[in-house]
Each structure stands twice: as C-alpha cells, then as structure tokens.
Amino acid sequence: MASTEIGRFTVRRPRPDQIPVVDVPPASHFIGGSFVQGSSPEVIDVLDPTTEEVLGSVPAGTIEDVDSAVEAAVEAQRSWGCTTPQERSEVLSRIADIVEANRDVLAVLESANTGKPRSIAEDDVSNTIDTFRFMAGAGRTMTSLGGDYARGHTSVILREPVGVVGVITPWNYPLLMAAWKIAPILAAGNSVVLKPSEQTPLSILKLAELIAGHIPDGIVNVVTGLGGTVGQRLAEHPDIALVAVTGSVPSGRAVAETASRSVKRVHLELGGKAPVVVFADADLAAAAAGVRNAGFFNAGQDCGAACRVLVHESVAEEFTQLLVREVGSLVVGAPAAGDDVEIGPMVSRPHFERVRNSLAEATAAGLHAAIGGAVLDGPGYFIEPTVFSAVPAGAPITQQEIFGPVVTVESFSTTDEAVARANETPYGLSASVWTRDVGLSLSVSKRLDFGTVWVNSHLVFACEVPWGGFKGSGYGRDLSLYALEDFSRTKHVMINHSA
Numbered sequence: 001m002a003s004t005e006i007g008r009f010t011v012r013r014p015r016p017d018q019i020p021v022v023d024v025p026p027a028s029h030f031i032g033g034s035f036v037q038g039s040s041p042e043v044i045d046v047l048d049p050t051t052e053e054v055l056g057s058v059p060a061g062t063i064e065d066v067d068s069a070v071e072a073a074v075e076a077q078r079s080w081g082c083t084t085p086q087e088r089s090e091v092l093s094r095i096a097d098i099v100e101a102n103r104d105v106l107a108v109l110e111s112a113n114t115g116k117p118r119s120i121a122e123d124d125v126s127n128t129i130d131t132f133r134f135m136a137g138a139g140r141t142m143t144s145l146g147g148d149y150a151r152g153h154t155s156v157i158l159r160e161p162v163g164v165v166g167v168i169t170p171w172n173y174p175l176l177m178a179a180w181k182i183a184p185i186l187a188a189g190n191s192v193v194l195k196p197s198e199q200t201p202l203s204i205l206k207l208a209e210l211i212a213g214h215i216p217d218g219i220v221n222v223v224t225g226l227g228g229t230v231g232q233r234l235a236e237h238p239d240i241a242l243v244a245v246t247g248s249v250p251s252g253r254a255v256a257e258t259a260s261r262s263v264k265r266v267h268l269e270l271g272g273k274a275p276v277v278v279f280a281d282a283d284l285a286a287a288a289a290g291v292r293n294a295g296f297f298n299a300g301q302d303c304g305a306a307c308r309v310l311v312h313e314s315v316a317e318e319f320t321q322l323l324v325r326e327v328g329s330l331v332v333g334a335p336a337a338g339d340d341v342e343i344g345p346m347v348s349r350p351h352f353e354r355v356r357n358s359l360a361e362a363t364a365a366g367l368h369a370a371i372g373g374a375v376l377d378g379p380g381y382f383i384e385p386t387v388f389s390a391v392p393a394g395a396p397i398t399q400q401e402i403f404g405p406v407v408t409v410e411s412f413s414t415t416d417e418a419v420a421r422a423n424e425t426p427y428g429l430s431a432s433v434w435t436r437d438v439g440l441s442l443s444v445s446k447r448l449d450f451g452t453v454w455v456n457s458h459l460v461f462a463c464e465v466p467w468g469g470f471k472g473s474g475y476g477r478d479l480s481l482y483a484l485e486d487f488s489r490t491k492h493v494m495i496n497h498s499a
C-alpha cells in the first residue's frame with residue numbers, strides 16, 4: 001500500500017501581471033428585457049473564492065421582485081408561445097452566437113466567481129454554446145400528431161408550451177446549468193424566470209446583459225437572491241406552471257413540497273454519489289486515470305463526480321497505488337496562476353467547512369488517507385485532493401455527497417456484492433463500470449439503479465443524450481429531446497366530422 005503523503009500539495013497563486021480584468025455585470029435583476037433595481041436596498045456580496053475578496057454584489061430579491069418578473073414572463077410568453085419553431089430556433093442560435101463572441105469575458109468571469117480553472121470555465125462556455133445550438137435544432141423536430149381513433153372523429157395531439165417556468169440553479173456550473181434549462185424551455189415556447197445561486201450569480205447576469213435587445217423582452221428574466229425567499233416564491237407563484245431545480249436534495253424537497261400546494265409540475269436534478277465499479281479484468285491504469293479526471297474535475301464539485309470506487313479485492317492494492325500516483329500529479333491553484341491548474345477551491349466558506357468536517361469525521365473514524373486529507377493555507381477555500389483507501393463497507397463517507405476533491409476506495413468479492421453495494425445509496429444519478437468483458441458491462445449496467453451508466457468512461461456528456469437521476473437524485477431530464485418533452489405538455493383535440 002502506498003504510504004500516506006499528507007501535505008504534499010500547495011496552492012499556486014497568480015503573479016499580479018497574470019490576474020485578468022473581470023468584467024462584472026450590472027448589480028440588478030433582469031426583468032422584461034432591462035436591468036432593474038430590487039425592491040429592497042439589501043444586497044448580497046459575491047466573492048472570489050481564491051482570495052475571499054468581494055467581486056461584486058447583487059440584490060437580495062424579494063417576493064415583489066419575483067412577482068414583477070413573473071408578470072413580465074407571462075406577458076412575453078403570450079406571443080413567444082405562438083411563434084413557430086423556426087422563429088424560436090433563430091433566437092436560440094442568436095444566443096449561441098452572442099455567447100461565442102463573448103467567450104473570454106464569460107470564461108474569465110465564471111472562473112473569478114467560482115475559482116474553477118480556466119480550462120473548465122472555457123469548457124462550460126463551449127458546452128453552453130452547444131446546448132443552445134442543439135436546442136435550436138431539436139426544438140424544430142417536435143411535431144404534433146394526428147389520426148382517427150374513434151369512428152367519425154379525427155384526433156390531433158398538440159405539443160404545447162407549459163407557460164412560465166421557474167428555474168433555480170446551483171453554483172458549480174452557473175452558466176452551463178442555466179443554459180441546460182433556458183435552451184429547452186425557450187425552444188418549447190415557454191418563458192423563464194431564473195434564480196441563480198446567491199454565490200455565483202454573475203455569469204448569468206452577464207449573459208442577460210449580452211443578449212438584452214437581441215431576444216424578445218421578457219422571455220428570459222433573472223431575479224437574484226436567496227433560496228428561502230426568491231426560490232420559495234418561484235415554487236409557490238400561481239402563474240408559474242413548472243419549477244425546475246438543480247441543487248441539493250433538501251432544496252429539491254423544499255421546492256417540491258411548496259409546489260405541491262398549487263399542483264405545479266416539478267423537475268428535479270439533485271445530488272449524486274457516483275459509484276465506479278472496477279472489475280479485476282479492467283484496464284486499471286485507464287480506470288485510475290478516469291477517476292483522476294472524473295473524481296477531481298471541478299474540484300469534485302460535480303453531481304456526477306466519480307467519488308466512490310468499488311474495486312475487486314484481487315486488484316484493489318494495485319489500483320489504489322495507480323490512483324494515488326495519478327492524484328499526486330494534480331495541480332492545485334487559482335485559475336489565473338496558469339493553464340495547467342486543475343483543482344480550484346471550494347466555492348464558499350460554508351462549503352469549505354462542510355468538506356473539512358467530512359475529512360475530520362473520516363479521519364476520526366479511522367480511515368486512511370492514502371494521499372491528501374488536509375485543507376490548504378488560505379486565503380481561499382482550498383482542500384487537498386484526497387483518496388481514502390481500504391474504506392470498509394457501509395462507512396458513512398461512502399453514502400454522503402461530499403462535493404469536494406475526495407474519493408474513497410472500497411473493495412468487493414463478487415459481482416452481486418458490487419452491484420448491491422453500488423446501489424446502496426440514497427442517490428441514483430450516475431455510475432460507471434470498468435471491465436473488458438462486454439457481457440458483464442451490459443448486465444451490470446442494467447442492474448445499476450442510476451440515470452446514467454458509463455462503461456470504461458465517466459463524466460462524458462453530449463447534448464443528444466438525457467441527463468437526470470433516479471431515487472434521491474430527483475426526476476426530470478436535462479438535455480436531449482426528453483428535456484423538450486419535460487418542458488412541454490400534450491393536448492388532445494378531437495374533431496367530429498361524421499355529421
């Protein structure tokens with residue numbers, strides 16, 4: 001077993017000449033096509049998590065702010081819902097073009113607000129462009145159906161917009177998670193009122209600033225503020241037809257409970273705890289490299305992170321050594337400190353404390369950190385990339401979503417045991433299977449209770465395929481034609497022509 005190497009990581013900081021100028025958007029809500037001040041003078045400071053310095057501030061939105069955004073969205077949706085798919089497609093393509101023309105501004109801003117490496121922020125911007133382009137085309141494929149199913153009657157089955165959609169987004173991929181909702185929502189003919197995470201509202205406000213005047217007023221509205229006020233009001237507002245949340249299980253549950261009072265439709269993309277099942281015949285080096293990437297991407301602040309390895313006992317030691325070697329080469333630092341920085345900080349002080357507590361609990365429970373295991377010197381909320389090895393079955397750390405740069409390694413003896421233990425989690429978002437045996441890869445994938453199962457891969461996305469979970473990870477699908485179905489409704493019109 002590799003020896004413990006606690007303390008080998010340091011935080012790389014940028015030289016003053018490396019720090020880019022951050023183009024901060026207006027500190028306002030975006031309602032009806034314009035930036036407007038909040039009804040309360042209260043503001044929320046937005047920080048750079050690598051320096052803990054204030055980057056900007058946004059209004060702490062109120063119920064009145066949400067209500068005026070919904071009013072604008074209702075008004076705008078009346079005409080937007082009557083546009084043709086082609087007209088909507090042109091607007092979505094225009095948004096994609098605007099994002100593309102402003103790649104650097106958005107990537108620098110996203111990095112500054114989240115602390116994520118520039119390469120990841122650039123990837124987020126590219127995927128945002130692709131999401132709008134995909135939905136610009138996919139929206140045009142949604143055709144209504146017809147046929148005769150009762151004598152003398154012709155049925156027309158219409159696919160309609162649902163109306164105004166409330167969206168609540170998290171801080172880990174602020175721009176991309178907003179794009180995953182806005183693009184299909186608009187493509188299906190709805191308008192949107194979006195509440196970004198109070199910690200990372202800047203990139204979506206910047207997008208609003210860039211697209212203002214280039215899309216119909218009021219189809220996209222952004223109200224900043226806290227979940228308990230702005231998010232809660234979106235969940236309860238009588239003129240919102242559907243509320244979609246990407247976030248933690250408690251937030252999703254709170255929204256679903258509130259939405260149930262008005263029998264509102266709910267779309268939930270919640271947390272995850274992805275098992276990585278490595279069989280004895282797997283390419284162990286590829287699996288270790290896969291976990292290096294997918295377990296530590298975005299500093300592990302990813303709902304699909306490859307955070308829980310279950311490896312066959314006969315190769316557990318070899319795999320752990322390979323993984324520790326891989327993880328030891330990760331470069332920790334601030335985004336401006338170089339293009340090779342791979343691990344940024346936790347997004348906020350409270351989240352840093354949560355991850356630090358998880359590490360302390362694991363250590364107190366006697367778990368062995370084969371690498372990492374400590375927090376790093378500030379300023380900023382940096383934590384060492386960490387691998388806990390030889391973790392016993394049922395350890396709490398294998399069940400809870402840590403959402404940081406922490407991977408656990410457990411071992412198993414039989415395939416049945418691997419499947420049972422992988423499924424023993426309240427989450428059901430994603431998983432991966434590593435084996436050279438095609439039959440085994442398919443039979444195990446079918447038995448795993450997760451919305452996405454990768455084989456010999458992990459954390460690879462495409463706009464054509466759905467993303468979403470089972471069990472505690474929620475319901476509803478992002479991306480793909482299934483998202484368009486989720487953000488639309490069917491209506492049956494039956495015409496009697498027998499007379």
Ligand code: NAD
Pocket residue numbers: 168169170171172173177195196197198225226227228230231232235246247248249250251252254255269270271272302303401403429468469473
């Ligand atoms: P969070 O639940 O703390 O916050 C998400 C959003 O919900 C924020 O905008 C927040 O203000 C809002 N919110 C909080 N309480 C609310 C309430 N009572 N009513 C209405 N809105 C409320 O989550 P986070 O910490 O920002 O993000 C991390 C979580 O998101 C993780 O659990 C992660 O797995 C999940 N996530 C899931 C996916 C997915 O696709 N399934 C993607 C990204 C993140």
